[in-house]
Amino acid sequence: MEPGRPGRCHGSGPTAEAALDDDDLVTRVRAGDREAYDALVARHTASAYRTAVLLGAGPDAEDVVQEAFVKAYRKLSRYRAEASFRSWLLAIVANETRNLHRTRSRRDGLTLRAAAAEPVVAGGADDGLDAVLAAERRAALVGALRLLPARDREAIVCRYLLDLGEDETATVLGLPRGTVKSRTHRALAKLRALLDREVAHRG
Amino acid sequence: MDDLERELRDLTGWLEPARTPDVTARVRARLDAPAPRRRRRYVLATVLAALLVVALPPGRAALADAVTGLLRFSGVVIDSAPAPPPTGTPSPLPAQRHVALAQAQRQVRFPIRVPSRLGAPERVLVADPDGAGGHRVVSLLYRGGTVRLDAFDGSLDIVFHKRSLGADVTLTQVGGEFAIWVGGPHALAYVDRSGTERVATARLSAATLIWEQGGLSYRLEGDLTREQALDVAASLR
Known part of the structure; x- marks a missing residue:
């Protein structure tokens, strides 16, 4: 568990489950305790959903997450505690998201709310020019991300938008660590080139 | 880490989905198809209740649907994008009612902590009960x-x-943990268990401090300065 990634069970009151970590819960699920799986689902829905959205599942993110949890349950006997339960689950989420693209032949990954970014509408007198520029820059960044090849974008999304470490990214994307490193490096270079082009185009 | 990497990390705060769906019941239904669909309240309790604060900074630039500043923290979503004022009839928190403090303590599953700085509350409300009689929200007035x-x-x-925050929303700390101070006027909505957004009330549009402590989320709202609010927050006993 990385710092700042709570695996704890929030706010469920003084139940015995509150103190259990993921591996304890996995052990219970394997012993036939369905409620322990409910607890795992509740605990990891937010990360799973965020991952699906940022990897481009768009409006299907909820279905992807649901499917991933069902598959994870059925594959739980194959889970080895080499990676955290969370990374293992996110790998299933990433895979389901890719399947979605394949089956619906979606080229576009990042159907984010930022995707349709349009020029800023002039606001009131207290509008900082900086805020406007920052918003334009974010829109440009998202635009450039969308132009990246899916594999490159996945690396960027995992490493920066989801803030995963190299090891966890490797698990989630099912890639060797070295590949994560090189792909991230390459993707950043492409992104820079795209952004430079944008600036030149505007200028 | 160079500028682009930093920008990418900062972008996250703007792309965060506003709300996480609850899939627990549906996952369970699929795994357990013949069994009756029973909701596990204590599990839902870990995810569901979220307060939605819509900050309404006057005169901010309108970004066409897109890059909205969504800030999600401790069960609270702060949307700094321009939003229309809440419409419809304000409704209170679900099933909100007055109780005595001692009675309230028996009706929630967490210890109620009272800020010593404010002393004994004048009124106590509990709201949003689950099937087993546990309430999700307690309010001290x-x-x-x-x-x-x-x-x-x-x-x-x-x-x-890591967030890009507007002038009205700043990060601060309570007890060494992250907290959020919303200094400007805002409307308040409450997302209930079923994910339905309810307009709580327009009664207060004062400043608000939001923080988390011991697995609970707290929201202090009223005519207080930031320092006063932090002082009250630090006095929870």
Whole structure:
């Protein structure tokens, strides 16, 4: 568990489950305790959903997450505690998201709310020019991300938008660590080139 | 880390989905198809209740649907994009009712903590009960109801602290943990268990401090300065 990634069970009151970590819960699920799986689902829905959205599942993110949890349950006997339960689950989420693209032949990954970014509408007198520029820059960044090849974008999304470490990214994307490193490096270079082009185009 | 990498990390705060769906019941239904669909309240309690604060900074630039500033923290979503004022009839928190403090303690599954700085509350409210009689939200009211401390059971996982914040929303700390200060006027909505957004009330549009402590999320709202609010927050006993 990385710092700042709570695996704890929030706010469920003084139940015995509150103190259990993921591996304890996995052990219970394997012993036939369905409620322990409910607890795992509740605990990891937010990360799973965020991952699906940022990897481009768009409006299907909820279905992807649901499917991933069902598959994870059925594959739980194959889970080895080499990676955290969370990374293992996110790998299933990433895979389901890719399947979605394949089956619906979606080229576009990042159907984010930022995707349709349009020029800023002039606001009131207290509008900082900086805020406007920052918003334009974010829109440009998202635009450039969308132009990246899916594999490159996945690396960027995992490493920066989801803030995963190299090891966890490797698990989630099912890639060797070295590949994560090189792909991230390459993707950043492409992104820079795209952004430079944008600036030149505007200028 | 160079500028582009930093920008990418900062972008996260703007792309965060506003709300996480609850899939627990549906996953369970699929795994357990013949069994009756029973909801596990204590599990839902970890994810579901979220307060939605819509900050309404006057005269901010309108970004066409897109890059909205969504900030999610401790069960609270702060949307700094321009939003229309709440419409419809304000409704209170679901099934909200007055109780005595001692009675309230028996009706929630978490210890109720009272800020010693404010003393004994004038009124106590509980709201949003689950099937087993546990309530999700307890509110302590002071100064004729103009100062209000809500404690709600649970929080969303806090992963992202790096945000681009507007002038009205700043990060601060309570007890060494991250907290959010919303200094400007805002409307308040409450997302109930079923994910339905309810307009809580327009009664207060004062400043609000939001923080998390011991697995609970707190929201202090009222005519307080930031320092006063932090002082009250630090005095929870």
